[in-house]
Amino acid sequence: MNFYRDATWVLEYVEGEQKKGKMSGSLQSMVLKSCNKYKVKTNPKHIYALLESCLKYKPFLEKIMHKSGILQTIPKKKGKPLFSRLTLLLLCHDLLVSKGKRIQMGKHPIKEYVLKYKARLHAELVKLQLKLKVKKLSELFDHEDDVTPVRWIRINPLKCDVQNTLDELTRIFPERVNHWNELTTDAIYHDEFVPHLFGIHPQHKITSSNLYKDGKIIIQDRASCFPAHILNPGKDDVVMDACAAPGNKTTHLAAHILPGCSTLQDTVRIHAFEKEPHRAKVLHKMTTAAGCGSSLEIHLGDFTKLAIPEKFQNVTGILIDPSCSGSGIFGRKYVDSINKAKQEELKEETELQQSPGDDLKDRLSKLSSFQFQVVKHAMSMPHAKKIVYSTCSIHAEENERVVIDLLLDKKVQQWGWQVASRSQVLPDWPRRGLVEEFEQVFRNDKLKCRLLAEGCIRALPKADGGIGFFAVCFER
Numbered sequence: 307m308n309f310y311r312d313a314t315w316v317l318e319y320v321e322g323e324q325k326k327g328k329m330s331g332s333l334q335s336m337v338l339k340s341c342n343k344y345k346v347k348t349n350p351k352h353i354y355a356l357l358e359s360c361l362k363y364k365p366f367l368e369k370i371m372h373k374s375g376i377l378q379t380i381p382k383k384k385g386k387p388l389f390s391r392l393t394l395l396l397l398c399h400d401l402l403v404s405k406g407k408r409i410q411m412g413k414h415p416i417k418e419y420v421l422k423y424k425a426r427l428h429a430e431l432v433k434l435q436l437k438l439k440v441k442k443l444s445e446l447f448d449h450e451d452d453v454t455p456v457r458w459i460r461i462n463p464l465k466c467d468v469q470n471t472l473d474e475l476t477r478i479f480p481e482r483v484n485h486w487n488e489l490t491t492d493a494i495y496h497d498e499f500v501p502h503l504f505g506i507h508p509q510h511k512i513t514s515s516n517l518y519k520d521g522k523i524i525i526q527d528r529a530s531c532f533p534a535h536i537l538n539p540g541k542d543d544v545v546m547d548a549c550a551a552p553g554n555k556t557t558h559l560a561a562h563i564l565p566g567c568s569t570l571q572d573t574v575r576i577h578a579f580e581k582e583p584h585r586a587k588v589l590h591k592m593t594t595a596a597g598c599g600s601s602l603e604i605h606l607g608d609f610t611k612l613a614i615p616e617k618f619q620n621v622t623g624i625l626i627d628p629s630c631s632g633s634g635i636f637g638r639k640y641v642d643s644i645n646k647a648k649q650e651e652l653k654e655e656t657e658l659q660q661s662p663g664d665d666l667k668d669r670l671s672k673l674s675s676f677q678f679q680v681v682k683h684a685m686s687m688p689h690a691k692k693i694v695y696s697t698c699s700i701h702a703e704e705n706e707r708v709v710i711d712l713l714l715d716k717k718v719q720q721w722g723w724q725v726a727s728r729s730q731v732l733p734d735w736p737r738r739g740l741v742e743e744f745e746q747v748f749r750n751d752k753l754k755c756r757l758l759a760e761g762c763i764r765a766l767p768k769a770d771g772g773i774g775f776f777a778v779c780f781e782r
């Protein structure tokens with residue numbers, strides 16, 4: 307039991323730092339720091355190995371645990387739960403996904419409690435694997451240890467001539483491969499889904515190159531490039547980015563609209579909203595460095611309050627990538643994504659992070675109602691024709707179920723919004739939305755459910771070459 311008790315303390319410390327927004331350094335250094343702080347007797351190496359794996363599987367384990375009911379019936383003593391949520395998480399990790407698939411302790415009430423749920427936990431694990439179309443959850447992490455299996459770079463046409471940069475990339479990476487999983491440090495993969503996007507080996511020091519320093523290329527996860535590509539605004543569109551910082555998708559929108567733009571340079575074509583002042587600064591820095599200029603206006607504040615429909619009559623397209631659970635982010639990137647000290651490097655920010663004691667279900671319910679509100683507000687823009695909603699979450703609550711709630715909303719129906727068909731949303735991308743989520747609501751209409759699911763895009767963390775992601779397009 308001492309091992310799990312010590313690991314729980316360390317995990318509590320990591321979650322605590324995360325809650326305070328203070329995570330700094332690697333997971334390894336945080337484990338060492340907290341082992342010293344709590345003077346734990348267990349070898350920090352063993353704790354690190356457990357935590358590293360447990361954090362990787364955490365979004366999946368939390369889901370399995372919640373569905374199995376194990377968190378809902380924890381015995382209490384004087385009104386307080388006898389077993390900590392985090393210790394249960396560690397035990398479930400060892401029972402379900404560790405190599406030996408066993409809890410490393412002798413007889414103990416918490417072990418007996420977990421074993422009582424063994425069958426239900428296994429059943430939920432099998433269901434989740436079926437849902438994610440994998441034989442084992444570990445397949446999601448097959449490609450690498452802790453980092454992204456491939457680094458994605460996008461040519462930024464606002465700062466360069468695309469062909470010249472392409473030539474330069476060909477000089478740096480003389481070999482061209484047909485799949486990102488064949489990458490070596492000398493090779494490049496030309497993405498088949500997003501134009502001007504390339505995969506390179508994560509160990510290549512591209513950040514030292516002039517191409518990167520001059521803003522001619524931008525590092526951006528492939529799936530994170532999907533929303534602007536799907537919205538695909540043209541030279542005459544005016545768009546909004548409702549939740550914009552740090553600005554990856556904003557600069558990608560600009561890359562669609564601004565090069566060769568026919569109208570006056572000073573006309574605002576992109577309205578980027580960000581409610582956190584410190585993140586708005588990062589947004590300003592990133593969009594300036596990327597060459598967005600005065601065609602972009604940053605609005606500091608809550609999108610649902612600042613974006614008054616009457617004031618934005620000329621907006622035709624909207625991108626909404628709101629705060630989410632971030633459950634599609636993994637490993638080192640997961641740590642970085644919640645490390646406030648690394649804001650400048652942030653590719654995706656998650657908010658309303660889990661606080662110790664928060665129930666996953668509550669957290670997802672709060673997040674999804676916020677996500678619904680933001681999209682619904684965007685749908686009230688009078689002349690908007692296309693809206694792309696995305697998250698870096700694997701949870702249906704933040705994805706398909708938000709889509710369902712919107713489709714069932716009377717106002718949304720009155721405004722005429724519908725889910726765009728697969729043919730308009732990366733038709734060749736194989737992994738689509740979860741049909742069973744739609745079937746739970748529109749059960750009698752199998753065809754409708756299939757079409758809705760096909761209209762959605764999903765990406766699995768690592769297995770699909772980057773972060774876990776969801777995107778859907780509404781149109782009218």
Ligand SMILES: C[S@@+](CC[C@H](N)C(=O)[O-])C[C@H]1O[C@@H](n2cnc3c(N)ncnc32)[C@H](O)[C@@H]1O
Nearest residue numbers: 549551552553554555580581608609627628629
């Ligand atoms: C997932 S991040 C966006 C990442 C960004 N799209 C990118 O690709 O770089 C969500 C952002 O939305 C901001 N945000 C959350 N609620 C908001 C609201 N009501 N209005 C405006 N911004 C909001 C958060 O502060 C956070 O910076």
